[in-house]
Amino acid sequence: MNDQHVLRREYLVALGLSLGPAASNGLARFAFALILSAMRNDLDWTYTQAGQVNTANALGYLAGAVATLALIDRVGARRLFNPGMVMTAVALIASGLAVDHLLLLVLRAVAGIGGALVFISGGVLAAGIGDGDPRRAAQAIAVYFSGGGLGIALAGGALPWLFTIYGDGGWHAAWLVLGLLSAACCLGTWAAARAVPVRPRSDAPAASSSVWRSLARFRWLAAGYLLFAFGYIGYMTFVMAWMAEAGAPATRMALVWVVLGVFTACSHRFWRRPLAEWSGGRPMAATILVVAIGAVLPLLGASLPLMLVSAVLFGGAFFITPAAATAFLRKSLPREAWGRAVAVFTLLFAAGQTAGPVVAGWFADLGGLQAGLAVSAVALLLGAGFALMQQETS
Secondary structure, eight states: OOHHHHHHHHHHHHHHHTHHHIIIIIITTTTHHHHHHHHHHHHTOOHHHHHHHHHHHHHHHHHHHHHHHHHHHHHOSHHHHHHHHHHHHHHHHHHTTOOOHHHHHHHHHHHHHHHHHHHHHHHHHHHTTTTTOHHHHHHHHHHHHHTHHHHHHHHHHHHHHHHHHHGGGGHHHHHHHHHHHHHHHHHHHHHHHHHSOOOOOOSHHHHHHHHHTOGGGGHHHHHHHHHHHHHHHHHHHHHHHHHHHTTOOHHHHHHHHHHHHHHHHHHHHHHHHHHHHOOTTHHHHHHHHHHHHHHHGGGGOOOHHHHHHHHHHHHTTTTHHHHHHHHHHHHHSOGGGHHHHHHHHHHHHHHHHHHHHHHHHHHHHHHOHHHHHHHHHHHHHHHHHHHHTOOOOO
C-alpha cells in the first residue's frame, strides 16, 4: 500500500469521524442559536431563561465528560463514541416533541452527555490516526474537530427557512430536523470508528493517573481553554438573536450562519501547519485571538458585511482551539494518558461553557445583547493571553 493511498485513507477516516462533532456540536449545541429567538417568542422566555437551556446542555456535557474520564481507559474510545451519537440523536428528536420547560432542560442535558461522549472519544480516536507521525496526527485531529462546521452549515441552510414558513411555532419541527440529521451522521461515524485500529490497552488507569496528576504543567493552557469555553459559547448562543433584534431578515441570518459553518469545516486547511510546527501554547493562543476578533465585530454593528467578516474569522478558528489542545496533549503525554488528559481538559471546557450562557444572558437582560456579547469577547481576549504563556512540557 503506497503512502498516497494511506494518507487518503487516513483523511477519509478522519472525515467520517468528523460527523461526530457535526452532530454533537454543530447540530445538537450550536443550532440552538437559530432556534433561540423562536422559542423565546413562542414560550415567552427571558434571555436568562434562554441561557438556562444552553446551560443545561453544558451541564450535561460536564456530566458526560466526568463519565468519559471514568470509563475511557476501561472500555475504550470506540465503545463510548457510537452510543454517544445515538444518545444525541434521540435527545434532539425528543426535544421536538416537548413543550414543558423542565423537560426541555432535561433533554438538552441528555444531548450534552451524548455530545461529551462523542467529542472526547472521537478526539482520542482521531489522535490515534497517523501511525505515530505527529504531522499526520495533527492533520487528522484538525479534520476531526473542524467537522462541527458541517453541522453548523446544514442547520444554517435549513432552519431559518423553516421559521420563515412556519413562524415561531416552527421550533418543534426544527428540533426534529436536527435529530434526523444527527441520526444520519451515525451511519458515517459508525463505519469510521470501526476503521480506526484498536491497540491493546496496557494497565493504563494507573499509568495515566500518575502522569496526569501534574496538571500544573498545563496551567496556562488550561486557563486559556477555560476562558475560551466561557467566551465562545456566549457568541454562539446569542449572535443570531443579536441579528434578529437588529431586524435582519431570515435570509441574511442564514447566509451568516452558513458562512460560519463553511469556514469552520474548512478551517483545518488553514491551521494544519501551526498545529504541527508551532511550539507551546502559540497555536491555541492564535486560534483564540482570531475567534476574539470575530466576536468583537458584532459590537460595532449588525450590518451584513460586518457579520460576514465576523463569521469568517470566528468560524475559521473556533473549532481549531480544541484541536490545538488535543495536539498539545498528544505530544506532551504518553499514549495511555491521552484519553484521561483530553477528558480532564474537556471538564474545564464544560465548566466554562456552563457559566458562559447564563452570565452572558444575565448581562443581556441588564444592558442588552451587546453587553452579553462584550463579556464573551473580553473572556476570549484574556484566554488568548493565558494560552500564549504555555511552554513546552516534554
